[in-house]
Amino acid sequence: ExxxxxxxxxxxxxxxxxxxxxxxxxxxxxxxxxxxxxxxPGKGLEWVSVIYSGGSTYYADSVKGRFTISRDNSKxxxxxxxxxxxxxxxxxxxxxxxxxxxxxxxYWGQGTLVTVSS
Amino acid sequence: EIVLTQSxxxxxxxxxxxxxxxxxxxxxxxxxxxWYQQKPGQAPRLLIYDASNRATGIPARFxxxxxxxxxxxxxxxxxxxxxxxxxCQQRSNWPLVTxxxxxxxxxx
Numbered sequence: 001e002x003x004x005x006x007x008x009x010x011x012x013x014x015x016x017x018x019x020x021x022x023x024x025x026x027x028x029x030x031x032x033x034x035x036x037x038x039x040x041p042g043k044g045l046e047w048v049s050v051i052y053s054g055g056s057t058y059y060a061d062s063v064k065g066r067f068t069i070s071r072d073n074s075k076x077x078x079x080x081x082x083x084x085x086x087x088x089x090x091x092x093x094x095x096x097x098x099x100x101x102x103x104x105x106x107y108w109g110q111g112t113l114v115t116v117s118s
Numbered sequence: 119e120i121v122l123t124q125s126x127x128x129x130x131x132x133x134x135x136x137x138x139x140x141x142x143x144x145x146x147x148x149x150x151x152x153w154y155q156q157k158p159g160q161a162p163r164l165l166i167y168d169a170s171n172r173a174t175g176i177p178a179r180f181x182x183x184x185x186x187x188x189x190x191x192x193x194x195x196x197x198x199x200x201x202x203x204x205x206c207q208q209r210s211n212w213p214l215v216t217x218x219x220x221x222x223x224x225x226x
Contacts, residue, residue: 103209
């Protein structure tokens with residue numbers, strides 16, 4: 001059974017950093033594209049970043065230069081390092097699987113809440 | 119950036135009725151469009167991909183149609199569990215995917 005479990009969310013001050021984790025089971029992270037999608041409170045969905053099976057990475061303009069996506073193949077885990085956090089980064093962050101070349105998110109985690117506030 | 123505009127913002131219907139949700143793209147996305155369902159406190163769930171293909175395990179009452187810039191999600195006969203928020207998503211310029219703002223389907 002495919003499962004994605006996020007962790008690492010919490011309250012952080014503006015300008016601070018946080019690292020999110022997404023532990024996967026039932027499939028191999030490195031054989032798929034893996035993505036982060038966020039949802040601000042009461043708002044819609046916003047794509048954040050993706051890492052390809054080959055290791056290439058892409059980011060939304062809103063987080064480029066501040067966020068870094070990575071994975072640990074030995075732990076079958078996806079990460080999102082978030083630096084220079086802003087109030088507008090407050091959201092539930094979901095990790096999601098994207099089968100290679102498909103472009104759609106077929107499995108999602110339950111999400112982890114990141115709150116940026118002083 | 120491809121902008122997806124969903125209408126209506128809120129749709130109020132009764133169980134057993136037919137629901138028709140719309141998604142319009144700011145430029146052609148061919149058939150590269152998906153629909154997701156999201157219930158409160160839950161992650162989105164993929165319903166339809168490539169405009170008209172049901173994802174694994176999705177009931178036949180859900181159907182999608184359209185191409186180019188105009189797309190429709192139809193729920194033929196609403197079940198109580200179908201009341202949720204629905205989002206469309208384009209992958210035409212992957213990886214720079216975008217989502218619509220959502221349509222809330224509520225019980226009348």
